[in-house]
Amino acid sequence: MSGQPPVAKKSPHTTTHHGRTRTDDYEWLRAKDDPEVIAYLEAENEWTTERTAHLAGLRQRLFDEVKARTLETDLSVPTRNRGYWYYGRSFEGKEYGASCRVPVADPESDSWQDWTPPTPAQVAADQPALPGEEVLLDHNELAEGHAFFSLGGSAVSPSTTLLAYSTDTVGDERYTVRVKDLTTGELLPDLLEGVMGGVTWDRAGESFYYSTVDESWRPDKVWRHLLGSTQADDELVYHETDERFWCGVGRTRSDRFLVIESGAKTSTEYRFLDQDRPEAGWQLFAAREEGIEYSLEHARLRANGGPGEDLFLVLHNATGADFELATAPIAPTPRSQWKPLIAHDPAVRLEDVDAFAGHLVVHQRSEGLTQLRIIELGDDGIGDDYLVRFEDEIYTIGSGGNPAFDQPTVRLGYTSLRTPSSVYDYDVRDRSLTLRKQQPVLPLDGRDFDREEYEEHRLWATAEDGVRVPISLVVRRDVRAAALAAGRPLPLHLYGYGSYEASMDPGFSLFRLSELDRGAAFAIAHVRGGGEMGRGWYDNGKVLHKRNTFTDFIACARHLVETGWTSPELTVAEGGSAGGLLMGAIANLAPEQWGGIVAAVPFVDNLTTMLDASLPLTVVEYDEWGNPEADPEVYDYIASYAPYDNVADLPYPPILAETSLNDTRVLYVEPAKWVARLRAVAGADVLLKTEMNAGHGGVSGRYQAWHDRAFSLSWILDRLGLA
Incomplete structure (x- = not known):
């Protein structure tokens, strides 16, 4: 270097749209493979x-x-699911962590109903964090030899004996899926490439579902992979042909339904597979409508001590911009038959809903702040409805790590600009809030952190x-x-x-x-x-x-x-x-x-990008930025900024x-x-x-x-x- 910055050569590239001509001197820099x-x-x-x-x-x-300031050897608060406590570990001196689990307890013991996560007395990098620790994935081993590593997702099979996980070693978010036998530690021959994120197991644990992307990096296909087969033999379950829409697959917390969502910026559509009645096949819940967004969750409302009524919860914007929570039967249901549970309120933006056996958790925001709302489900149906409250002037609250449908607690996270990330368990039964862990802030130069x-x-x-x-x-x-x-x-x-x-x-x-x-x-x-x-x-x-x-x-x-x-x-x-x-x-x-x-x-x-429908994400972004290729008003507006x-x-x-x-x-x-x-x-x-x-x-x-x-x-x- 001579004390002067690099000077990029000028190679004029001219394009014309709607009679407007642009000259770009530096478009040649797009040739990524050019030395x-x-x-x-x-x-x-x-x-x-x-x-x-x-x-x-x-x-x-x-x-x-x-x-x-960082406690380098540490572990997350364990999360309970299907007889195990799952947690992540970090290690001093290592770039990546590990995914682990320990058994909950003997199903015959009293502790089987105890939702208090285990806590280690101390954590050493070379020792198990908890008795009986099983390392599911050592991320450092997976990353070895790669300049970049990302775990896209991991999912344990319903039998808890298999683990499907995805990795990206380039950074382009196109993942490779492998399956690990947790009883032997060996990898199965199954190998899937070009996958978008993680996978979703079916109830039997004999197959799983995943998504792939098209040439413009739009998730457009959902596939079913049968264990023991090759990717070339996988069944195409759904293909989203509208270039404005992407698709993905998931499962309700109750494990009864698999769902496929097709979504654009201003419209969504769901299909569901009832695993109690798989012979019915995939069913369309409600056809897409321009401007109508909705999501689908399975809930069971009890009444008079009976077995309860199964229904879908539908969070939608058909009655107002800030969304309403409605119910619908377990069947394809047009929106004219959705029944309001929480009516639209322009002062409260409903963002998500999680259903559990004994309660609902609604994620919402008001006056710029997040809120967590509990709706209890009693023997007489819908019970008390209230917020979990904290006292800071500004804060963020949300729930996560709540995989079990029948759990009586809500794992939630809380933080503010001066409050380290905190993990709480809220017990719906007695409405108690227990701090399980706060992000450690170690002393610096002998001085403790004080919020x-x-x-x-x-x-x-x-x-x-x-x-x-x-x-x-x-x-x-x-x-x-x-x-x-x-x-x-x-x-x-x-x-x-x-x-x-x-x-x-x-x-x-x-x-x-x-x-x-x-x-x-x-x-x-x-x-x-x-x-x-x-x-x-x-x-x-x-x-x-x-x-x-x-x-x-x-x-x-x-x-x-x-x-x-x-x-x-x-x-x-x-x-x-x-x-x-x-x-x-x-x-x-x-x-x-x-x-x-x-x-x-x-x-x-952004004008160049939005004018090129072949580039990743351009078409699905039209509802965010507009389509300057088709609309001269949009072209002029984007060009103005x-x-x-x-x-x-x-x-x-x-x-x-x-x-x-x-x-x-x-x-x-x-x-x-x-x-x-x-x-x-x-x-x-x-x-x-x-x-x-x-x-x-x-x-x-x-x-x-x-x-x-x-x-x-x-x-x-x-x-x-x-x-």
Whole structure:
């Protein structure tokens, strides 16, 4: 390197749509297998390494801090299912963990009905964590010899003697499935390739179902694999031919039904197979309708002490944007016959429902916060209906790890910006809440972590159109007090996403402690396009309303400046994937508002992508972004904000763009082209870091991931003046 950044050659590529002509000088970078492209990406990596060499010490300190605060040899809270307690383990010095189990107890003993998970006295890396431990999968062994490793999913057969699991060693999210005999430890000859994620066993445990993708990376087929056969002999169960829809297969918690979901952005459709009556075959529950989304769950409502009534729970938006919970008989049922159980409420967004033998768990949100709702099922049918409550101003609550239909407890997770991730068991029988585990935060330099040393707030900015936009913020109390006393702004790290109705709910981070303890504040802008404030929040941040996402984020940043929290030069913005598009847009719209911008795997060339139906995910994304190839209004709208197309001779702040060569969701070429154009048009101070052996989620392995995050965070702290 000569002290100058790489210069990408210009090779004009012209396209015309709806009479509009675009010239793209850097489309040649799309040729992933071209040695010239790889050489350019490697030159960019060398330039980034050179420009960040002064941060090497800080990067190592950040890595050392998160490592020191982490209990490296640990295990998750065991989850009970089919006579075993299942848990995951981590080991000091190892990148990956292990999947394990121990027997619950002798079925004849009193402990058989005890839902209290076993707790080890101490955990040593070279010893079983619990008596009778069986290692189902050693992830380190599976990852050996691979630069990248990801476990896509694992499923134990109903007999508990077989384990089907999927792995990805490239990063392209196309998985290989193997089956392990848990009695012998040997692998069966069954081998499936090109699978999307994991598998779903049938009740007999003699076959399982899985999905595959088409050439545009859309899950379009569901297959049935009979153990002992080859993949070439697998039965095609369902083929989704509408290119806007994807499909997947699963099982109800009761184990009675297998279900296939076909889903687009604005429409869903379910098929079910009753394993009590397999001769009936797969049945369509309710045909797809444009704009109607629904999900299907099996429940059993008791009445007068009898055996109970089997029915489907249908969570749907046919009566309102924020969804209603209805019931339907175990049969194909048009929506005119769905009966409301929880009526639509515009102040409460119903997101999901889990059915158990004695209760329902409803996942919902209101005023931007998640809520967990319990509906008890008594001998007289529907019983009490209430929320599980916590007292923090901002928080995230949800349930998970509840596989058993007859369990009387609800395993739930709770966290906030200052509260480490906490696992609770809520016992519906006596309504008791028991903390099973809180994420350990080990002392650093002899100092214990104390959540009371930090304060968190819910703030509200006002958008361009007068809409109130929530902000979640955390800062050290003493840092805030000192800043107020001196009348000076705080360095602030502002995060945003704003797409796909995905909510960026507040949660704890060990890495974040390192920036908070250095004097930074951290905030999340809950902008439109996400789901924090209900379905309308999403609808008003997509397609022809997408600009609201960008102007909301800018409004949040300006609110934090106007209310004395920070200043533009002390604000670093960060977002990834669709949040990377947000970063590119706010760089163009308000370059003066930022002291720096981090864009991870950024979707910044979205007009080019959405014009090419052959690219991964394009067609299924039309309901999110619009179809610019078919609609000139959509073309013009996307062209008005697309980050790559709108690069201009502006005073851009320093920008760090991060990507992965094998990403199939947002191709590496988008940030590569964006960086080249930012330099050529504006002379911007911009860096491109490309992981050459990773996918959309970045590098694999926890230590590699820590080093990767330390790199990004050191750059952020440098821009905040805290390096």
